[in-house]
Amino acid sequence: METHFKAVKITDEVYWVGAIDWLIRDFHGYATGRGSTYNAYLIMAEDITLIDTVKAPFRDEMMGRIASVVDPKKIKIIVSNHSEMDHSGCLPEVIDDIRPEKVYSSVMGEKTLVDHFHERIAGKVIPVKDGEAVSLGNMKLVFAETRMLHWPDSMIAFLPERSLLFSQDAFGMHLASFERFDDQIDQSILDYEAGKYYANIIMPYANLVTKLLERVPATGWDIKLVAPDHGPVWRSKIPWILERYARWASGVPENRAVVVYDTMWQSTARMARAIGEGLSAGGTETKIMPMAAHHRSDVVTEILAAGALVVGSPTLNNNIFPTLADLMVYMKGLKPKGLVGAAFGSYGWSGESVAHLNGLLSEMKVDLVGEGIKVKNVPTGDDLAGCFSLGRKTSDILKGKTK
Numbered sequence: 001m002e003t004h005f006k007a008v009k010i011t012d013e014v015y016w017v018g019a020i021d022w023l024i025r026d027f028h029g030y031a032t033g034r035g036s037t038y039n040a041y042l043i044m045a046e047d048i049t050l051i052d053t054v055k056a057p058f059r060d061e062m063m064g065r066i067a068s069v070v071d072p073k074k075i076k077i078i079v080s081n082h083s084e085m086d087h088s089g090c091l092p093e094v095i096d097d098i099r100p101e102k103v104y105s106s107v108m109g110e111k112t113l114v115d116h117f118h119e120r121i122a123g124k125v126i127p128v129k130d131g132e133a134v135s136l137g138n139m140k141l142v143f144a145e146t147r148m149l150h151w152p153d154s155m156i157a158f159l160p161e162r163s164l165l166f167s168q169d170a171f172g173m174h175l176a177s178f179e180r181f182d183d184q185i186d187q188s189i190l191d192y193e194a195g196k197y198y199a200n201i202i203m204p205y206a207n208l209v210t211k212l213l214e215r216v217p218a219t220g221w222d223i224k225l226v227a228p229d230h231g232p233v234w235r236s237k238i239p240w241i242l243e244r245y246a247r248w249a250s251g252v253p254e255n256r257a258v259v260v261y262d263t264m265w266q267s268t269a270r271m272a273r274a275i276g277e278g279l280s281a282g283g284t285e286t287k288i289m290p291m292a293a294h295h296r297s298d299v300v301t302e303i304l305a306a307g308a309l310v311v312g313s314p315t316l317n318n319n320i321f322p323t324l325a326d327l328m329v330y331m332k333g334l335k336p337k338g339l340v341g342a343a344f345g346s347y348g349w350s351g352e353s354v355a356h357l358n359g360l361l362s363e364m365k366v367d368l369v370g371e372g373i374k375v376k377n378v379p380t381g382d383d384l385a386g387c388f389s390l391g392r393k394t395s396d397i398l399k400g401k402t403k
C-alpha cells in the first residue's frame with residue numbers, strides 16, 4: 001500500500017479518493033493538454049461506500065487515498081455510475097480486494113460491465129432503477145439514469161444528507177491539479193476546459209442535457225455540491241456551470257466564426273486569411289485555425305461558441321486533405337448545431353475538394369451561404385477579393401441569425 005497518497009475532504013463524511021493523471025495528452029482522440037483526474041469518492045456512512053473507481057493503472061493511488069481515511073476492507077458498498085474504463089478499469093480487482101457486500105450500477109451498467117469484464121464481474125453487480133434509493137445505514141443514495149450522457153449505462157447519484165450530486169462525467173473537465181474545488185482554479189482555465197470537455201464529450205447529446213437540466217428542479221434535490229468524475233468539485237460556481245450547459249445545449253448561434261483549413265503551397269491559406277478579413281470586417285469575431293497548428297479537439301472547442309464554420313482544403317488526389325477528412329469526421333459525430341458556413345480551396349487539376357466539403361457540411365446540417373469558392377493553383381487579387389466577399393456575406397447572414 002502506497003501511504004503518501006491522501007484523501008481530500010469534500011464535506012462531512014465525504015472524501016475525494018481519486019487519481020491525478022499528470023501525463024495523459026490523448027483521451028480517445030481529445031487532446032488533454034492539462035492532463036486529467038479520475039475522481040472516486042468515499043462516503044463514510046454507517047455502510048461505507050465508494051463511488052466509482054479509477055483507470056486501471058491508478059488503482060494503487062486510489063487505494064492509498066482510501067487507506068488514509070479507513071481500511072479499504074471496511075467498504076461495504078461500491079457504486080459504478082458509468083462503465084467506461086477510466087472509471088471501471090480496476091473495478092474487478094477492487095471488488096476482489098475489498099469484497100464489498102454490494103456493488104450497484106444502472107440496469108444497463110450491469111450489462112455493460114459484464115461486456116467489459118466478462119466472468120470477472122458477472123453476477124456481482126446489483127442493478128438499480130431510475131429513481132431508486134439505496135440505504136447506506138444513516139444516509140441514502142438516490143439514483144437517476146442519464147442514458148447517453150454520455151454512455152447508455154450512465155447514471156448519477158444524489159446524497160441528500162450532504163446535498164451532494166455525484167454527476168459522473170457530466171460537468172467534468174480534463175484538468176490535472178491538486179486543487180479539488182472550482183473556486184481554487186483560475187476562471188479562465190475553468191472556462192476553457194469546461195467548454196472543451198462539453199464540446200468533445202457531451203455536445204452530441206445536447207437535447208438530453210436540456211432534459212436533464214429541466215428534470216433536476218423537479219426532483220426537489222437541494223444541490224449544494226456537484227462532484228463529477230473528472231476535474232474539480234463544484235461548490236461555488238454551480239449556477240455558472242449550469243448556465244453554461246444550458247447555453248451550450250441550446251445551440252443558439254453567436255456572432256463568432258471559425259475558419260479552418262489546411263494548405264499545400266499556401267494558396268488555400270491565403271484564401272483563408274481573405275475570408276477571415278471579410279468576416280472580421282463584417283463585425284464577426286473570427287478565428288483562423290490552420291490544421292497544422294491546431295488539434296481537432298481544439299477546433300471543436302472553438303466551434304462550440306461559434307455560429308459560422310468556413311472550411312478550406314486543397315484538392316489532393318481528387319479528394320480533401322487528410323487533416324480535413326479527420327476533422328470533418330470527428331466534427332460530424334459531435335453534431336454541432338445552428339451553424340452557417342461555406343467551403344473553399346485551391347486545386348491544380350480537377351478541384352473536387354470544395355464539392356466534397358460542401359457535401360460534408362451539408363451532412364452536418366450546416367446552412368451553406370453559397371456554393372463556396374475554388375481557385376485554380378494560385379489566387380489572383382480578384383480571387384482574394386471574392387474570398388473577402390464570401391467572408392463578409394457569411395458575417396451578414398450570421399448577424400441576421402444572432403439579432
Ligand code: FEO
Binds near residue numbers: 085230
Ligand atoms: Fe470519464 Fe465516459 O468516462
